[in-house]
Amino acid sequence: MATNEIRFDDGAAYERYMGKWSQLAGEAFLDWLAPKPGLRWLDVGCGNGAFTEMLVERCAPVSVDGIDPSEAQLAYARTRPALRAAEFRAGDAMALPFADDTFDAAVMPLVIFFVPDPARGVAEMARVVGAGGIVTAYAWDIDGGGFPYEALWAEMRAMGVEVPLPPSPGASRIDAMRELWRGGGLEAIETREITVQRTFADFDDYWTTILGGPSVGRGLATMSADDLALLQARMRARLPVDATGRITYGARANAVKGRVPG
Numbered sequence: 001m002a003t004n005e006i007r008f009d010d011g012a013a014y015e016r017y018m019g020k021w022s023q024l025a026g027e028a029f030l031d032w033l034a035p036k037p038g039l040r041w042l043d044v045g046c047g048n049g050a051f052t053e054m055l056v057e058r059c060a061p062v063s064v065d066g067i068d069p070s071e072a073q074l075a076y077a078r079t080r081p082a083l084r085a086a087e088f089r090a091g092d093a094m095a096l097p098f099a100d101d102t103f104d105a106a107v108m109p110l111v112i113f114f115v116p117d118p119a120r121g122v123a124e125m126a127r128v129v130g131a132g133g134i135v136t137a138y139a140w141d142i143d144g145g146g147f148p149y150e151a152l153w154a155e156m157r158a159m160g161v162e163v164p165l166p167p168s169p170g171a172s173r174i175d176a177m178r179e180l181w182r183g184g185g186l187e188a189i190e191t192r193e194i195t196v197q198r199t200f201a202d203f204d205d206y207w208t209t210i211l212g213g214p215s216v217g218r219g220l221a222t223m224s225a226d227d228l229a230l231l232q233a234r235m236r237a238r239l240p241v242d243a244t245g246r247i248t249y250g251a252r253a254n255a256v257k258g259r260v261p262g
Contacts, residue, residue, distance in 0.1 A: 046109075052086060135259075200246065
């Protein structure tokens with residue numbers, strides 16, 4: 001495996017690093033999407049189930065299936081009490097293991113930039129969703145600096161530490177998402193920008209959280225103690241801290257939805 005590949009092999013660490021951000025953005029996304037109850041949902045790139053759990057709790061689905069390439073993430077998803085009735089399996093977003101017209105709605109939560117061929121991923125969602133169904137996604141605006149840990153990435157790169165990017169970072173631009181959905185033959189396409197804020201109790205809370213991040217953890221592990229101390233100092237100076245020591249800052253995602261013709 002390439003050393004610069006982003007790996008997701010610790011569901012609990014990912015929950016702290018990204019699951020909370022996912023749920024913040026997911027709340028706003030579902031408010032915008034406002035799906036009707038009783039749908040058959042497919043969560044593509046479900047990871048550790050952070051967003052899948054929200055689907056179950058907020059959307060009253062008749063069924064939920066999740067697919068992800070990481071067995072470790074799926075194992076974590078299966079431990080969530082709300083997801084006992086959900087079906088999870090390992091698989092590839094570009095070759096979904098489902099028949100045509102199996103679902104009423106398919107979603108990619110914070111996933112499209114990880115798909116090597118995003119157009120294939122969108123086409124596959126459109127294939128497995130029946131006529132009139134929803135194909136939708138939201139993803140951090142990586143090209144536009146919207147990723148929740150963009151400031152950390154910038155400081156690490158400034159110190160010469162490699163921070164791997166996902167294979168398709170440009171796929172989460174709003175214009176790119178619109179074109180992908182149009183190319184997938186979807187109709188009634190709409191897009192939306194989503195901004196969220198997260199608060200960390202203090203710098204130690206932030207630092208412990210980022211140590212488990214799949215895009216930064218291995219890079220941090222290669223740094224010397226002196227370089228780590230310097231990075232901590234640079235991040236302490238960069239992050240906004242209130243009078244109680246809490247750190248609050250924002251991130252930005254883009255969302256898209258479309259309807260399968262028919």
